[in-house]
Amino acid sequence: MRTVKQVSDLTGISVRALHYYDEIGLLKPSEITETGYRLYNDEALKTLQQILFFKELDIPLKEIKDIMSSPYFDKMQALENQKKLLILKSKRLNGLIDLINKTLKGEGTMDFREFDMSEYYNVLEEFKTQHEDKVIKTYGSIDKYNEFIEKCKLKEDEIAKTAIKQYGSIKRYAKAVKNNLNNSATSSLAEQYDEFKKDCIEDKNTKLKELFKKLTSDLSKDTSSMEIQEIAEEIVSTAKKDYEVFNGERGEDCWFYMVQIYLVLPEWAELVDKKYGNGASKFIGEALKKSSGTKLPKLEELYKKLVSDLSRDPHSKEVQEITHDIANEIKKQNEAFKVDVGENYLGYVADLYLSNDTCIKGVDGKYEKGASEFIGKALKFYSENNKW
Structure with missing residues (x-):
């Protein structure tokens, strides 16, 4: 058994922090002596070690407590996940250092690969731990959800680029993903x-x-x-x-x-x-x-109106008024369903219409050739000149 001072010396965690962990129920001492001294056994130290692993991944204490107190919490699995994420974080930190060095030498380029995606993966792992029933219902099994996470890692350059474009930072993106995953x-x-x-x-x-x-x-x-x-x-x-x-x-x-x-x-x-x-x-x-009972949604009507004449200038007042109505309708839908899509969602959508082959093929097939480019230009101009 170790005293709180001995644990502090061993781990580098302050006595005050250990007292706070006790107060919030994150790490309780194994025993308290008659004189009020906190004592910690080896099992408590293992728990503290896991807490420190989570902290290293920038997870707030409240969330660490929720994760570790969950009936689905598996210590060994958590260690495996933490190991993967810490290795990933280490690689990214080294990559960021290299990127800074290149930038200082004038060699820097717009490269999204080195931005830290660990917070995003933390959200996905946490959702799996806390909502196993939802994960199984949505993905079919935990294994399939894990496969989804691995596929995300294979495409993380693309995800990082999209996140920064749409939300401004990986941190805001991770927060939005968490909100949307837990959106009732x-x-x-x-x-x-x-x-x-x-x-x-x-x-x-x-x-x-x-x-x-x-x-x-x-x-x-x-x-x-x-x-x-x-x-x-x-x-x-x-x-x-x-x-x-x-x-x-x-x-x-x-x-x-x-x-x-x-x-x-x-x-x-x-x-x-x-x-x-x-x-x-x-x-x-x-x-x-x-059927007359199937009504065209307002948003669909607006898009139809927008592409009714592709000879118009997408930057014109007439077209931008329709685009303004489209932006408002999208905003209303997202608010109704409490979905966080980021401050630059319209800019992100505009890029899809302009450069995503699947989107272009689908939109041009739905309306006529050139419709996707027209919508993209109209949305891009609107997003660059209006606060959404």
């Missing part, structure tokens, strides 16, 4: 979408089961025909009546994007086609999209 509003929305999709695949809603079976009985029919549209109208009406996600404040928008899932999400299309036949998902999506 978006989690609830995702769960409500999942409920509807599960009910459709497993035929838990009797009315919808009959309607979808009737709708897909002949996939060669015209989705615009009166016969098909009558069934589609019933499906839309039933979904909005039976599922809260489609009748709330943003219910109309949520329904529109659910219909889009039938048309653009490969994983969902595969399940629907397996149930009703090849091409069924696209057939259902087109039939529901044409």
Whole structure:
């Protein structure tokens, strides 16, 4: 057993700090003598060592306490994770020193590889530790979530560049990721979408089961025909009546994007086609999209208006007024779902429209060739000249 003074001498942690750790319940002494002296055994020292590892990764004391007191906390696994992150941090610090030396010699370039991403990985690891049930539900298993983290590490140059562009720093990005992962509003929305999709695949809603079976009985029919549209109208009406996600404040928008899932999400299309036949998902999506009950969201209407005439100057007052409305609508959506997208989100989105091949192909295919570049230029000009 060691006294608090001996522990302080051994570890370099001040006596005052050890007293504070005791007060907040982070590290309790193994024993307190009759005269009030705190004593620490080897197990307590091991715990202190783990606390110091977490501190080295810049994790606040309150969060360290939450992590270590979690019933899912695994000491050996935590050490493995800490080891990986500390090695990563060491490499990055060495990289930053090299980058500073190059800059001092006039050789410096815009290189995002050396920025410390450990705080971002801490958030991902912490979420796994504290919300194992959510991780399994979202990713299928802890192993698949770990694979996701490893893939992030392979793309961390790109992630760092995006984070700095969109949020201004890795620290702000990590904070936003933590907020968004723990966001009850978006989690609830995702769960409500999942409920509807599960009910459709497993035929838990009797009315919808009959309607979808009737709708897909002949996939060669015209989705615009009166016969098909009558069934589609019933499906839309039933979904909005039976599922809260489609009748709330943003219910109309949520329904529109659910219909889009039938048309653009490969994983969902595969399940629907397996149930009703090849091409069924696209057939259902087109039939529901044409239904009068499926309303075009305001944001979609604004984008449609923006690209209605690509011969216009994207910097013109007319175009920038529409862009202003788009920016406001995006902001309202993010506020409604309590999503932190960063102060330069519009600039980040503009770059996607201008340089991301997948985005360009999708947007040009949706509207017409050149639409993605036009939207990108309009958004970029707006973001550079307006505070969002």
